Amino acid sequence: MTTAFIFPGQGSQAVGMGRALADAHPAAARVFAEVDDALGQPLSRLMFDGPEAELTLTSNAQPALMAVSLAALRVLEAEAGLDLRSGASYLAGHSLGEYSALAAAGTFSVAEAARLLRLRGDAMQAAVPVGQGAMAALIGVEPEAAAAIAADAAAGEVCDVANDNGGGQVVLSGSAAAVDRAVAIAKARGVKRAVLLAVSAPFHCALMRPAADAMAEALDAAEVADSALPVVANVLARPVDTAGEIVGCLVGQVCGTVRWRESIAWMAGAGVTRFVEVGSGKVLSGLVKRIAPAAATLNVGTPDDVARFIEAAASGA
Known part of the structure; x- marks a missing residue:
């Protein structure tokens, strides 16, 4: 079975996300602590307890969703023995989820991804006056x-x-x-x-040009490594793995179309038969079922999901 790991974007956030993972698995709790430290803010408390209106703010939702995805991934590594280099053929993420995928592939540290997503959220919100x-x-x-x-x-x-x-x-x-x-x-x-x-803002359109410029500057100053695995980029719907390509795609993504249908179809065409959605919610799995109905899907965002992943791995499914 050829597997791709996919990471959700904004809209998948919910108060309480990640709490059960943190309570049950030290590996998850460490990721949340790392993100809190990187942002100088108890973001995990906001994720676990709300209020929802504050969690939904773009500048909070983006790093929060990445944190849950990476926490779930670290639990799979610790508890299921997952090694992405041998267990995955491709990674992909929807919009901000592309940063989660890149952090999973070693392009960014979790802390760097959190800081970039906080800046990205702030820049996207500031690019267009509210109501316009x-x-x-x-x-x-x-x-x-x-x-x-x-x-x-x-x-x-x-x-x-x-x-x-x-x-x-x-x-x-x-x-x-x-x-x-x-x-x-x-x-x-x-x-x-x-x-x-x-x-709160018109994402992924030409009005986001100021945010794209801000991300170009931030990514130029960030530590960006080649990815250990091919990551299917939103704006290309094909894999990239070099730091230069990755930065160009992330800047282009701010104003460009998220080509999710083409990305999933490309991976299915390249032989992927299972998509594992890592993080909060099941939005991407639902989309996969419409785009590549023959592919299997699996979600990992809670301790029960981790147990099911382990069971599936043991059975060879």
């Missing part, structure tokens, strides 16, 4: 049709494809008025569902 941007999800639409809707809605403003998630789910992002027009156009063209999303 928006995002909308189109359900039951092909990517080409969604791109045409975005182009027709722009009318001189920004309306871009932010996420091609697969299974007929495409997210648009841009100027608030343009995204409103896109929703109306989508409904007029018979798209099954078109809804505005409750987000």
Whole structure:
């Protein structure tokens, strides 16, 4: 069985995430302590106890989700004997999850990834004044049709494809008025569902250019190593492993489309038959089932999930 490990992005956060892992496994608790120290903030307390509104803030949610993913991964290494170099063929992460994947591959330390994600969250939030941007999800639409809707809605403003998630789910992002027009156009063209999303900023569109510039500067100053495993980059939908390629993709990702459908399809085409989602929630596993229905999926975010992973490994599944 050929396995890829995948890491979730924003939207998978929930109050209480990681608590059971930290209580049951010292390896997880050490990751949370490392992130708290790196940020100079008890982020783990916010993750475990809330409040939800504060956890959902982009600058908190991004490093928090990475922390849960890496905590779960360290538990798999400690308890299941996982060695990614021999146990995984590819890694990938959705949006901020790409930083989790890169930390797992040794490109960043956990502390460096936490600091970069805090900066990324702050920069993305600051790039567009509140109320001037928006995002909308189109359900039951092909990517080409969604791109045409975005182009027709722009009318001189920004309306871009932010996420091609697969299974007929495409997210648009841009100027608030343009995204409103896109929703109306989508409904007029018979798209099954078109809804505005409750987000704090228009991620993954051209309006994020100031944030991309900030990340270029931060990544230039960061310690970035070649990855020990190929990481399928959001903006390319193919693997990269050198530090230079990785930095370029992370900068491009801020304004670029998260090509998740193509990324999963590429890995399935390269022989991946099992996708292990590491971290909070099961969003990516649901998307995988729509994109590559023949592939098996497994989630690891709780002690029970760890036990199931160990059982599956013992049975050869």
